[in-house]
Amino acid sequence: MHRPRWLLLLLLLLTLVGVPAPGGAGEEAVGTGGPLADEEANGPGSPPADEVLEEGDILVLHRHNFDRALRAHPYLLVEFYAPGCGHCQALAPEFSKAAALLKNVSSELRLAKVDGVVEKELSEEFAVGSFPALKLFKLGNRSDPVDYSGRREAGAIVRWLLRKAGPSTTLLEDEATAARFIDSQDPVIVVVGFFSDLQSDNAAVVTTIAEDAVDFSFGLTDRPELFQKYGVSRDTVVLFKKFDEGRVDFPVDGDLDLEEFSQFLLSHSLELVMEYNSQTSSKIFEAKVLNHMLLFVNQTLDSHRALRPAFYEAAAPFRGQVLFVVLDVAGDNNHVLQYFGMNATAVPTLRFINVETTRKYMPQPGPVTASSVTAFCQDVLGGKIKHYLKSQEIPPDWDQRPVKVLVGKNFEQVAFDETKNVFVKFSRPQMPRGVPTARRWPRSGRSWRASTRRMRASSSPSSTPPPMSSKPFLSLASRLSSISLPGRGERWWSIKVPGTWRPFPNSWTAVASCQLRSPSPRKWGLTARTGAKMNCEEPLPSGPPERVLAFPSGGDPL
Template identity: 65%
Template sequence: MRLHSFLLLFLLTAWAWGLDGEEGVEEEEEEEEAKAPEEASPGPPSDELLEEDNILVLTQHNFARALREHRYLLVEFYAPWCKHCKALAPEYAKAASLLKNESSELKLAKVDGPAEMKLVVEFGVTGYPVFKFFQDGNRSQPVEFTGPQEAESIVRWLKRRLGPAATQLETEAEARQLIDSQDLVVIGFFKDLQDEDMAVFLAIAKDAVDMTFGFTDRPELFQKYGVSQDTVVLFKKFDEGRADYPVDEELGLTQADLSHFLVVHSMHLVMEFNRQTSSKIFGARILNHLVLFINQTLTPHKELLTGFQEAAPPFRGEVLFVVVDVAGENDHVLQYFGMNATEAPTLRFINIDTTKKYLPTTEEITAASVTTFCQDVLSGKVKPQLRSQAIPPDWDQKPVKVLVGKNFEQVAFDESKNVFVKFYAPWCTHCKEMAQTWEDLAEKYKDHEDIIIAELDSTANELEAFTVRGFPTLKYFPAGPGRKVIEYKSARDLETFSKFLDNGGVLPEPEKSEVPIPEAGANNSKEHKDEL
């Protein structure tokens, strides 16, 4: 998201190998071969295990050996050109160093995906970097690591795989010691430790490496902490101090629901947006965000945090309260909201699924006004703000027509025209790469009265009809009634664009590849787009 966590996707580069040399080299080599005695044919590829920074370097030839020699193996599939992989490399090496003296049964390893496509296909790798955890030589069912890609988190995740994921508590002293030991402690109170709910609890504990887990079946601990039925309790050293998740007696404990509960309630009621917190903010799966823009260097601005904090509790889980410091490194956030720092202090409400943004009806920022603003947006009383640039005087004078929010509906849904629109961002690399092709397409069809080639800057213009989530997005609006929209997802070259238009918006058959090409980053969409 980048408002931090929006990610960039990269197109895999194919490498061509060339031979260097001068004329006559080939003939000289042939003469040398004629003079040399016949060499023995090479043997099978070596399965030797080599290391770099305490990390095994694996190929298709030594992979099986690594599984045999190490009971636990965490394997990173990476690409040399992947930006995320390069940034991760020091953390992965640090994790390997931390684990160096832990156990000979455990090892970190890496695979150069583009160079080892057989392994990529075998293990279903669709993006870089990807981590697969192998246990007891089981090659067919590796576990995917999806935790924070930081050295300490990787180590904690692995240790929970190797040892107990949660501590069994027998006494009040043990429970108190565990609760006091960390900011976030989760204790499962289960009357029957052999029940399926207990297994679900332990499965969650293995992955939630940013929390410490314990469990108990002792009646005195149920009584001590006011628990009468099977319950998962999150103890925290901030905000409410505690959050309870009673287990449904009929449905039991579900991993998805409990995981979501822990994510939501482990967050502070008011989260400050920065590089460290952004992934957690967007990973919470809370779609509604209320954002307070303030200058943290100004005392009157900081005093507004009290009312903002007071309004937050009733909206826990439904609206995430976020503070953005306009004096910090948050220019990209201001740009996304179409704001500048001088507008602070102010509020914005945004749904990150639809990207619809809402402005407050008053400049007052108090607990009461913040509560009313949230309630009005959620109930539909406040209409979303749709940004639009002014319509350029010469918007239709060039082959590529310039659309903005104010003229989009009139042009795109003109029933007498077939309109092909590129939705772009000025900073988008892929948009820049196809800019000339789009110009060439417009030039080619400029004399077709029923075809319009257009573009719209989606960072400065928002539409009510739909949301643009990635760049470039190409949409075709065919002539006729019904406001039909066709999203173009084929090749971005002049020939394919032309076939698409000449066929009345029918997508050409996509070229099929024998081997899927993984992309960089966590978003594995087949479209190569820069996202917000």
């Protein structure tokens, strides 16, 4: 077909400036993601979108290169982090050390990181709830990563990965191999399973535990000569350690119980008496032993160091039930002394604490001997000693005004008086929100003085057990609620007052006469004397500078 001369000139001009002609071969390349499109999208000279870059020895991953990294590395431990996270920043140097160590071990084991804030899709896909989160992806499997929950130290991370990638146990076939394995200095605990049948279920239990218990070395043997050499006559798991008694046997009668065996390893992997310091604190608190007996001493004094043998002697019968700890007040442990309300001049002394309830116990004054430590421990476990509260001294005029002053030493006596309904205001001194309340509280206290069954009190939060929150709210004590008061059968309900105290126009006098409309422990309607009505729900969202608790005499709602 004959084309006009002007059209031919136009096509020639378009060709010269590089614009594809309509319907030409170049039209398919526009927006198709070819090499030219990739370069234009990522910038001149930039790598392809799925290329895996490194920072140090750590792979940097995002949604475009994640699958490529999984295919390239059979065992990939990925850290999901947030740039502003303090825990992530603390982990960073240990993670880098672990990556450098692994680079010299195997190309199959690599560490990677993902910015979990930027890569929200990946964080959601792998159910990352907090940072940092470490997940192991094995053999390219994207759907079932394994969470890492061990210590955030380079050595622990490397041992855990090696254990996951390789055999978790070592087969001991002769005396020389067994001797080298048991006498090795790292780690300090070696576990050997002596089984007549290595294919048994009991041997499989040891193998399963070995995959995660990276602080131990695990071996297995079925050789009769090794049974004889180590004095084993039947199926037994033997724990060899380089402290305390040196060896502990766990005979296997019938089926090896996974939970019982795990508890055995836990209780005997800890030293009978632990020394508290910055290196051991995490191990102490990670132990599943909730009761701790503490001996506070000054290690610079010979008389204090001489107490340790008696403490060791008392500890043995309580292994697995109570963790015995020595704390040196001459070290960097002032924060512990403050927590117990002590000072360094009070040592040597003992304290007992349950780390789950945080209840603390102190013995009667006297010398620290094996018998006194044993008796103190038995009395606490037997419920014969009452826990104590950190407390200020009782003010001389604490009960001379309409509002009584409570501290830890008189809190239970007054707040739990079964002949009175008691409202207690918890406040922090010099808090701005506490000023209006401080003015109204004595006024409403005077209005209650005529009643013999009602009392109003004020208390400092540092001397009393209930938790604080950030907005004013009421708590009504009752046996029907879900939070137990220490040392009593009664309980309290927490009720949040929205905004300020305005729902009660007659200030605190109205609060005194509010009543529960519904017995439901989840939702109430409150009616004050003025007729104002409000609905309150639990649980409370967060923490106040002051609060009010109501302790009813008979346990019934006010």
